[in-house]
Amino acid sequence: MxxxxxxxxxxxxxxxxxxxxxxxxxxxxxxxxxxxxxxxxxxxxxxxxxxxxxxxxEDVEIPNMLQDETRNQALKTIRTQFQEISSASDIKKGFYHLDKKFSKVMDSILDEMSGQEDPMIMLHDMHTTDNYLYTHSLNVCLYTLVLGIAHGYSRSDLTMLGLGSLLHDIGKTQIPVKILQKPGMLSDEEFRHMQAHTEIGFKILKEEPNIPLLVAHCALQHHERINGSGYPRGLLGPQIHEYAKWIGVADSYDAMTSSRVYKKAMLPHQAVEALYVGSGTLYEQQQLEIFRDRVAIYPIGLNIKLSTGESAVVVKIDPSLPHRPVVRVIEGPEREKIAPYELDLRKNLSVIISSVME
Known part of the structure; x- marks a missing residue:
């Protein structure tokens, strides 16, 4: 494909x-x-x-981060619970079943991901953006868990990190749809409303008796940045919990690589470059390095051009060296048809990917 x-x-x-x-x-x-x-x-x-x-x-297989059944069940739970919160007349009354619903989702996701050898952040499945919040919440959870596994967290830590990432944007259930889906730039007042989702999410989650307070702090802090430029409190690096920092990286990456009503999606390599602009100022450099090593920056099936002038398609990724994939060369330097052959960029170090063919 x-x-x-x-x-x-x-x-x-x-x-x-x-x-x-x-x-x-x-x-x-x-x-x-x-x-x-x-x-x-x-x-x-x-x-x-x-x-x-x-x-x-035709023989190229595209790997899934999750099986369809697991993904669809997770999306169903997110949608059902978020819609219930969105329609509630008073969020202060609490939603005392959230822990059971989302803990079950986390167990399913972790069970599946723990069975994968060297899980990677792959280009996510193709979804419409009718309600970006649901798929975004799941994608950020999956990406954050990949990073947490690479970092070496225990199962209990991953469960906490996963819940924090899955529920990081729960406060957006209280933000007007016309603001969430506005195609143009937000006004100052609308942007203040949008920013409030972090504090709203914290209030919702801290009232849940069986949701750990740390999960609520993930919702509160995921837009904080280590140089103090984030919101809602302008916290500096040491003041931000490391879980919130991981979620902040995954949240930004998914926002960049998802199509929205107001922007086109970036490809993974473009998003990684954009994140690296904030290395040491917005994001921790060590976390970005782990992220870089766990993301498939050149997704399988991507059309690329090599430094030789030849055109190729990415057909295989080595998790230990994701930026040097195996490619199938399909056209010569003058775009002439040739007998396709595979080239392993891990072994052919003189050849580089010079551009992605849009």
Whole structure:
């Protein structure tokens, strides 16, 4: 399979992976042959890229961070609980079942991820952005857990970190939809409303008798930055809990790599570069280094150009060296057709990826 921008889709192409809405329901199944109507529909639902079946890469498999059943059950729980909180007349009364619902989700996720050898942050499954909050919450949880596993946290620590990341944006259930989904720049007043989601989330979670207070602090602090430029309190590095720092990195990365009504999604390598601009000022350098080593910056199926001038597709990633994938060269320097061959960039150090072909 190959990763293709929506703008490059053509009639007759066959969809390689399912496309979901934010409730985990399938909008388009894999194997669907695209026509002009479907391409037009895809261009309107804020998905930047899709996987397409391709004769030259038909044997290339795209790994999942979670199995469909686990992901969809997690999204269902997030959606159901967040909608209940959103419609509540008084959040001070509490929601005393949150711990049971989300702890079950965390157990399922951790059970599955613990069975993976060297889990990596992969390009997430294709979802619409009708309600970005649900998929964002799950993605940030998965990314944060990958980082926590790489850092060496225990199962109990990962459970706490996972709950904190899964619920980090729960305060947005109380922010007006017109602000959350506004296509243009927020006014100063709207931005203050948006920023309030951190304190609202803290208030919701600290009232839950079986939700640890540290989880509430993850909601409160995930927008704090180590140089004091974050919100809501402008905390400095040592004052911010390390869990909130991990979540802050994962939260920023998912925001950059997700399509929204007001922006196009970045590709992983672009988002990593953007995060590194904040190394030592916004984010801890050591955490960014772990993040860099655990993210597939060149996703499997991505079209790239090599320093030789040849065009290729990423077909395999080594978790120990993710920035040097195995690629399948499919075109010569003049874009002439050639007999495809595989090139392992771990062994061919004189060849580099010079650009990503949009």
């Amino acid at each position: 190959r990763l293709v921008p929506i703008s490059r889709l053509q009639e007759g192409m066959k969809l390689g992976r399912k496309i979901y809405n934010d409730e985990g329901l399938v909008l388009l199944s894999d194997g669907v042959v695209l026509n002009s109507a479907l391409i037009s529909r895809l261009s309107k639902i804020d998905i930047g890229y899709v996987y397409i079946h391709d004769a030259l890469t």
